[in-house]
Amino acid sequence: MRPHAxxxxxxxxxxxxxxDAAIVATNANxxxxxxxxxxxxxxxRYWLLEKVxxxxxxxxxxxxxxxAEANGAWVNxxxxxxxxxxxxxxxxxxxxxxxxxSVRFRGLACNAIHxxxxxxxxxxxxxxxxxxxxxRNQWVPSKRPGFYEAExxxxxxxxxxxxxxxxxxxxxxxxxxSLQGDDDVWxxxxxxxxxxxxxGQKIEAGILRQSDLIGPMLDELFKTGTCGLPTLTDSxxxxxxxxxxxxxxxNANMPGRLDxxxxx
Numbered sequence: 001m002r003p004h005a006x007x008x009x010x011x012x013x014x015x016x017x018x019x020d021a022a023i024v025a026t027n028a029n030x031x032x033x034x035x036x037x038x039x040x041x042x043x044x045r046y047w048l049l050e051k052v053x054x055x056x057x058x059x060x061x062x063x064x065x066x067x068a069e070a071n072g073a074w075v076n077x078x079x080x081x082x083x084x085x086x087x088x089x090x091x092x093x094x095x096x097x098x099x100x101x102s103v104r105f106r107g108l109a110c111n112a113i114h115x116x117x118x119x120x121x122x123x124x125x126x127x128x129x130x131x132x133x134x135x136r137n138q139w140v141p142s143k144r145p146g147f148y149e150a151e152x153x154x155x156x157x158x159x160x161x162x163x164x165x166x167x168x169x170x171x172x173x174x175x176x177x178s179l180q181g182d183d184d185v186w187x188x189x190x191x192x193x194x195x196x197x198x199x200g201q202k203i204e205a206g207i208l209r210q211s212d213l214i215g216p217m218l219d220e221l222f223k224t225g226t227c228g229l230p231t232l233t234d235s236x237x238x239x240x241x242x243x244x245x246x247x248x249x250x251n252a253n254m255p256g257r258l259d260x261x262x263x264x
Contacts, residue, residue, distance in 0.1 A: 012034075012037050012038065012041060013041065015038065015041055015042050016042060017041075017042055017043065018042060018043050018045075019038075019043070019045065020045050020046065020222065021044070021045065021046045021047070021048060021218060022035075022038050022042070022044045022046070022047050022048070023048045023049075023050075023214075024038070024047070024048070024049050024050065025050040025076075026050070027144070027147070027264040028052040028053065028055050028263060028264040029146075029147075029260075029264065031049065031050070031053060031054055031059070031063065032054055032059040032062050032066070035047070035049070035063055035066045035067060036062075036066045039066045039067065039069075043069075044067070044070050045071050046070060046071055046072055046073070046074075046221050047067045047070055047072070047073035047074070047232070048073075048074055048075075048076060048217070048229070049063070049073060049074070049075050049076065049232065050075075050076050051075055051076055051077055051110075051113045051114070051235070051239075052109075052110055052113060052239070052263055052264060053075060053232075053235065053236070053239050054239070054243075055243070055260040055261050055262065055263065055264075056243070056259065056260045056261075057239075057240055057243055057244060060236045060239055060240060060243075061236070063232070063236075064232060064233070064236060067232060071225060072221075072225065072226060072231070073231065073232035074227055074229035074230065074231055074232060074235075075229060075230055075231075075234075075235035076210075076229060077113055077114050077117040077118075077229065077235065078208065078213055078228070078229055079114050079115070079117065079118045080117065080121050080228075081208060081228050081229075082205075082206070082208050083205040083206050083207075083208070084188065084190070084193055084194070084195060084203070084206060084207050085118065085188070086205070087195070087203045088179055088186045088188065088203060089122065089179070091181070091184070091186075091197075091201075092122075092179075092181035092182070093181065093182055094123070095123060095160075096182050097123070097158070097160050097161035097162040097163075098119060098122055098162050098179055098180065098181055099162065099163045099165075099179075099180040100115065100118070100119050100162070100163070100164045100165070100178070100179050100180070101164070101165040101166075101167070101176075101177070101178050102115055102164075102165075102166055102167070102175060102176070103165070103166075103167035103175060103176050104167060104169050104172040104174065104175045104176060105166075105167070105168060105169070105172065105175030106168065106169070106170050106172060106175075107142075107149060107168070107170075108149060108151065108152075108154060108167075108168025109148070109149050109150045109168070109261070110142070110147075110263050110264055112154060112156075112166050112242060113235075113242060115164055115166060116156055116164060116238050117230055117235070117238055119156070119158060119162050119163075119164045120238060121230070122160075122162065123160040123162065125158040125159045125160035125162055126158065126159045126237065127156060127157070127158060127159075127237075127238060127241045127242075128157045128158055128159050129156075129157045129241075130154065130155070130156050130157075130241050130242060130244075131155040131156075131245075132154060132245050132246070132248070132249040134152050134153025134154065134155065134167075135150050135151070135152040135153065135154060135249055136150070136151045136152040137254075138151075138253070139151075139250060139253075139254055139262075140170055142263075142264070144264055146262075147262055147264045148250075148262045148263065149168065149170055149263070150168060150246065150249070151168045151169055151170055152167070152168060153165065153166070153167050154166040154167075154245075177189075177190060184197050184198055184199050184201075185197065185198045186203075190207055193205060193207055217229070243261050246263065247259075247260070247261045250262070
């Protein structure tokens with residue numbers, strides 16, 4: 001294996017002309033700008049992009065165009081790679097729909113895509129609809145200045161019959177995740193790295209933090225040319241209905257009409 005180099009810069013113009021991988025973990029409002037800037041200055045083999053990909057649907061497709069010449073691009077929604085969720089889902093019948101919920105958690109708008117991807121990948125199902133009727137009319141400022149969060153209930157329906165209920169509460173100090181299959185319900189404790197079923201089964205398995213994922217993921221990319229994350233194409237298909245639904249809700253309820261969803 002050839003030696004690698006780590007360089008710290010404050011000006012993109014100083015990046016090398018060739019990059020094995022570019023990891024773009026900016027806020028959503030500037031992601032397209034940064035991706036395009038890197039793409040103009042360097043030839044990139046692989047892109048790894050943070051969620052939320054962008055605030056506008058048009059920017060999603062612009063990111064796709066800006067990364068098209070690379071060997072591949074993926075988006076950081078890795079919950080399906082966590083051993084905890086793999087252990088639970090392995091107990092469900094493949095092909096059957098699942099019904100998932102995550103309630104009383106902070107950051108509904110910015111974290112919804114994680115759970116959408118988790119449910120979508122179970123049967124490779126597409127999003128059929130996103131219902132925002134249960135969201136509160138008033139959005140609240142995010143902990144990141146200049147951005148906003150939605151509270152209340154968001155319901156996502158998938159083409160295989162699966163459903164996802166997300167309930168956001170910025171004042172909550174804990175949250176609960178459950179997965180229901182054919183004949184059992186599992187309650188997931190992400191913080192405790194364990195799960196228990198209504199039928200009395202228990203699982204202890206880990207979750208993977210970003211520091212756990214990035215090294216092995218890059219090794220996999222450089223060795224095989226791919227990785228376990230969703231491709232940019234697949235993630236865009238999930239982002240489009242989510243951004244559309246959230247923007248429509250904002251414009252129907254908040255003062256000042258926007259052409260972008262103010263989330264990150």
